[in-house]
Amino acid sequence: MREEANTGFTILIFSNIHQVMHAEKIIADKGYPYRIVPVPSSLSSECGLCIRIESSYLDSILSDLQNIKVEIHTLNNEP
């Protein structure tokens, strides 16, 4: 597991649960710190789940997620 540095958080929103679970597996296998959280209502009326990551790992994670469609939101406060 990589160390969690307090550099702010980024929310990754996917098109459906399948994609969330697919992305989670990749992120977990690579050892990035992450949490699965409800989609913040400030971002979407979505009732599902999304992945919150350390912003400092965003570029690396996006590179690992390759072709998975993802919506990226940087947060000022922890959701």
Added chain:
Amino acid sequence: MNLYFDNSSTSFPKPEGVSQSINEYFSHGGTYGRAAYNRVIEVSRKVESTRSLLANLIGTSLAPNVVFTSNATHAINLFIRGMRYPKRRVIISPLEHNAVCRPLQYLFQTAGVGVDTFPHHPDGRIDIQKAAKVNFASYDLGIINHVSNVNGVIQPIKEIKRLMGNTPLLVDASQSAGRVEIRADEWKLDALALTGHKGIMGPTGTGALFIRNPDMADPLIFGGTGSNSESYLQPIDLPDRFEAGTPNIVGIYGLWGALSSGRGYSFKREHFVELLHEISTFSSFKLLAADDTDFQSDVFSIKPLGMEVSELARILFEKFSVETRSGLHCAPLAHRTLGTFTTGAVRFSLSKFHTDNDLDYLHSCLKKIDEGRS
């Protein structure tokens, strides 16, 4: 001794992992998606892991294109009824089940879609040489029962799809999934329907449709998916496009248990082939099986000569405790092709749990019945 020979209706016994996995679900509960607490996350992981196992089983890298259904009939209907038929013509194998024939009959009655049959050998296997002369461009769709639920013939899917070119092919893998090899990507299959409770040995109420290009079919059912909830439109992304409503989570847990079991065959293939050869020598029965054993799966039927098929099934059960299925097996077209319509036959469908000893016992039962009538 395992005397259950009706695994083409539903498999029994199941691998231990099936009930263990189902119990695991009942011990913690939870739904698929829709929220982000641990109970839900665990279930969502398991559902997606099961989807990946199914994709691996049928040889595709396109896991999201594997859509959960309640059985193969549901999957077949989803595809057949979701497709469009501008040419108003479909071509099918001569061994199709009513899961295909009935929706096609509905299409004929409501939209004038006609049906032709692939050229074939006497045992129903597609004749590749003759099929090469078929103008497949004149068809909207081809449908092939990969393994017959009557005589167990394995169709040469790879060769058939190669001949069909860009004409879509739907493979009904109801009997083949978990029993014989499927290579959906390598064979360039357009769609494949399977059930979870037969060859895969999972619970009833589970199945899947593999659909390579989701634009080929409209959804059969519309509703909530836990995604794009602000919209009244069905999501276009897979698998949500075809998976409205809460899935059969209990069943999918059981399916995961079955797919993870790694169960191999307990009887030898050559022993089974020898059994078929022995049965073919009995004068009281007509064996319904593949003419070439290379195309034979572990399903076959026999038609008793001078005896009702139901009577043979009764004797097998009451005198020998052997469980079989007699009649038409919901496949009147197959029985017409094999010359056993309208009486049908007695079907024997094996499982990976059967042993050589079980096959020897079955042989001895049929031999006794044959000798008693000769």
